[in-house]
Amino acid sequence: MKILGIITVIITGFLLLQAERDFPDWGDAASPASDNRLSQHYITETINETRVSNMVTAVLADYRGYDTMFETVVIFTAGIAIIGILRVYGPSTKLEHPEPTLDTEKPDLIIETTCRLLIPIIQLFALYVIAHGHYSPGGGFQGGVIFGAAFILLALARDLQTAQKWVPENRVLNLAAIGIFIYAGHGVLSLIFGENFLDYSILTKVLPGDAIDARYHSMLGVEIGVAFTVTAIMFSIYSNLASNGKMEEGI
Amino acid sequence: MTEQAPIFILLFPFLTAVIVALVGLRHKSLSWPLTLVSLGASVCASLSTLAQVVEHGPIRYKLGGWSPPFGIEFHIDGLSALVAVTVSVVALLTAIYSKDNVDAETPDKSSQYYSLFLLLVSGLLGIVITGDAFNLYVMLEVAALTSYALIAMGNKRASLAAFKYLIMGTIGASFYLLGVGYLYIKTGSLNMLDIREILETAGLFNSPTILVAFILITVGVWIKMAFFPLHSWLPNCYAFAPTTSSNIMAPLVTKVMIYVMVRMVLTVFGPNYAFEILDWENIVVWLAVIAILAGSIGALAQKDLRKMLTFLIIAEVGYMVGGLWLADETGITGTIFHIISDAFMTLCVFLFAGIVFAKTGARDIYALEGMFKKMPLTMVGFLVGAFSLIGIPPTAGFFSKWYLVQGGINSGNWEYVVALLISSLINAVLFFRLIEIAYFGKKPAEGHDHHHGDDHAKVSEASFTMLLPLLSTAAILIVIGLYNKELVSVIQDFLSQFNLATSIR
Structure with a gap:
């Protein structure tokens, strides 16, 4: 079996080297991927068509917004899958230990104080990253991860129960679903107004400004949707993994 | 509209x-009806799309209003419309069937289960x-992640099988992605029709x-479709997964991967490249012959009913x-018909x-004893x-195999024809063995069921929600068989754009 594996790896490596022979030069401005109507269109027209200065966001959230919607769904799926596989419902072991052992210990002063200082800043920074997706590097995925990390830090510094007070299990799922609904809602709304799915320009009927502004604002809207889902699922995955699916005591 | x-x-x-994941938290009983309604609506939409395609030709639906290649488009021709109808109908039938299984096999988690299913x-x-x-x-990723989870929600052996599948499936998907990446490096486009055009003009x-x-791309898709x-x-994935999971995945996942292979070969690279310039047909056909024989012989060796069927899938992929x-x-008509x-x-x-x-709790084929009396x-x-x-007429399998054999004869690939016939014979042996056990089984199934032994009035059929999908599927098989001409004309309409060889090379 091992030899078979080595042979497969060598063949694959050989193939990849073969492919490399015909690659365009590194950083070649005339390579097909950078010098054709597709990329040129994105580079020159994005600002006119969507008024978004970060063209990566425009490609992600508008030109290929359908892909991004399903990337968000992938994250949602991962969350549901982990709940499906790991989560153990059943009689709580709490009945046997009326007082969780973790709570009897006083939290460490240094950790406590650091978290108190850090968590609000982390959350604020997450909101900044989400809101500035179309000016600067950032967006829903990145911001959502940072926001989720704030809750994970809380769970690590105190214990899972404390973090669960802020985001109980059901609320996590609700948040994740709301995120998807916000994203898909933009699409469904465009359908209702009589345009194709995810055609934000028609949303000018409910958003301020003209059709191009509607694209601009919708992109912020869908980024917020992505952020909701990512935040919730990040924390859900952490709490399921850390507590073996029992949701009682974390690590 | x-x-x-x-x-x-x-x-x-x-x-x-998403709604099921939300609502199911509080009202578990709503998950099943919601699933049914949504899949029913999906069946209607796909049938309406098929009707449009047959009438007016391929549909191009621009998502976000951006015209391709700048945005993403749906491109629905006869092939995709037919497969879409198949997928949604199979999903609906499986969903009807799932009512009793899901609660029994994944208690407490039915809402997550249905959410993943959808x-x-x-x-x-x-x-x-x-x-x-x-x-x-991206959609491959959604389908793959959910199928890992749907398998892993079964018993312990299923989790291990799902882990193997996770590794293999991820390798397959990465190969596909790398292939698409290379296409993008050379063409600068991701739209299938656009790639094809650039490949030809440049x-x-x-x-x-x-x-x-x-x-x-080909090898990646082969891994995903379990090509020998x-x-x-x-085999272990589908044999040990929860009943509903294997019911939905066994018919659909491998078939959809074959659709991807057909789509890549015909639409993206073009038959001219795949068949003329590369000229590998004979090697691949021989590989397929080995796959067919290996799958069929593997099936003969199995005593576990579901595992035997999984080996048949491998032969069918071949x-x-x-x-x-x-x-x-x-x-190729036969291939698409066979999907x-x-x-x-x-x-x-x-x-x-x-x-x-569900009825006997047993997995091996001897559980079938006396079935003709109990569940006619x-x-x-x-x-x-x-x-x-x-492959007995007038069922659908006969006609699709007919086209496959015809194709084998036309192109002179006799080894393929022989393998297909041997495999059909082995299928006959396998199923007549089952029928024999079910009809002539020696002991009348004592200990399995306490209703047995009286008379035909006391037959113990499966519940209505299980029987209805089974009988509808059987009816669909016969209907496809009877209306095979209409189906073939849709497929041939689709194929006519490719100038494929029709006679002996």
Whole structure:
């Protein structure tokens, strides 16, 4: 079996080297991927068509917004899958230990104080990253991860129960679903107004400004949707993994 | 509203998946009806799309209003419309069937289960209707993640099998993605039709990068469809998964991957590149011959009913891979026809295996003893499925195999014809063995069931929600068989654009 594996790896490596022979030069401005109507269109027209200065966001959230919607769904799926596989419902072991052992210990002063200082800043920074997706590097995925990390830090510094007070299990799922609904809602709304799915320009009927502004604002809207889902699922995955699916005591 | 039908095929199951995950937290009993309603709506949307395609030709649906290649489009022609109808109908039938199983096998988690189920269906539908090579990967990811979870929610052995599948599936998907990446490096486009056009106009067919892209995509898809010798993940996955999971995945996942292979070979690279310039048909057909024989012989060795059926899937995958690489119009017609008929006949026998398992709790084939007396209707459904897998007219399996054999003869690939006939004979042996056990079984199933022994009035049929999908699938198999001409004309309309060889090369 091992030899078979080595042979497969060598063949694959050989193939990849073969492919490399015909690659365009590194950083070649005339390579097909950078010098054709597709990329040129994105580079020159994005600002006119969507008024978004970060063209990566425009490609992600508008030109290929359908892909991004399903990337968000992938994250949602991962969350549901982990709940499906790991989560153990059943009689709580709490009945046997009326007082969780973790709570009897006083939290460490240094950790406590650091978290108190850090968590609000982390959350604020997450909101900044989400809101500035179309000016600067950032967006829903990145911001959502940072926001989720704030809750994970809380769970690590105190214990899972404390973090669960802020985001109980059901609320996590609700948040994740709301995120998807916000994203898909933009699409469904465009359908209702009589345009194709995810055609934000028609949303000018409910958003301020003209059709191009509607694209601009919708992109912020869908980024917020992505952020909701990512935040919730990040924390859900952490709490399921850390507590073996029992949701009682974390690590 | 009909011009929006393509998006509704996908939108109903997708949005309902999220709703089920939400509502199911409080009202578990609502999950099943919601699933049914959404899949029913999806079936209507896909049928309406098929009608439009047949009437007016391919549909191009621009998502976000951006015209391709700047945005993503759905490109729905006869092939994708037919497969989309198949996927949604199979999903609906499985969903009806799932009512009793899901609560029994995954207690407390039925809402998550249905949510994942619907996401799997939307992933598969997304793969089928998309016209964008990268979007196909995204939907592949949705379908793959959900299927790992749906398998792992079974017993301990299922978790291990799911882990194997996770590794293999991820390698397959990465190969596909790498292939698409290489295509993008050389063409600068992700839209399937656009890639094809650039490949032709820029004369990229002798570029090694394109060759490697083709190999990576083909092998990646082969891993995902369990083409022998890349099949080792499949038997345990489908044999030990929860009943509903294997019922939905066994008919659909491998078939949709075959759809991807057909789509890549015909639409993206073009038959001219795949069959003329590369000229590998004979090697691939021989591989397919080995796959067919290996799958059939593997099935003969099994005592576990569901595991035996999983080996038949491997043989069927061999039929279809071989059928495509015959590079003959009749053969490819047979491949596409077989995608549809195999989806339904696999569904039929898996539904039957699920009923047997639910009724007797036993997995091995001897659990079938006395079934004709106890469940006559169930056995009728099973017989139709079995006859279709063997290839007895007027079931769908006969006609699709007919086209495959014809294609083999036209292109002169006699080894393929022989393998197909041997495999059909082995199927006949397998299923008549089952029928014999069910009909002439020595002891009248004591200890399995306390209703036994009185008279025919005391037959103990499966519940209505299990019987209805089985019998409908059997009916669909016969209907496809009877209306095979109409189906073939849709497929040939689709194939006519490719100038495939129709006679002996």
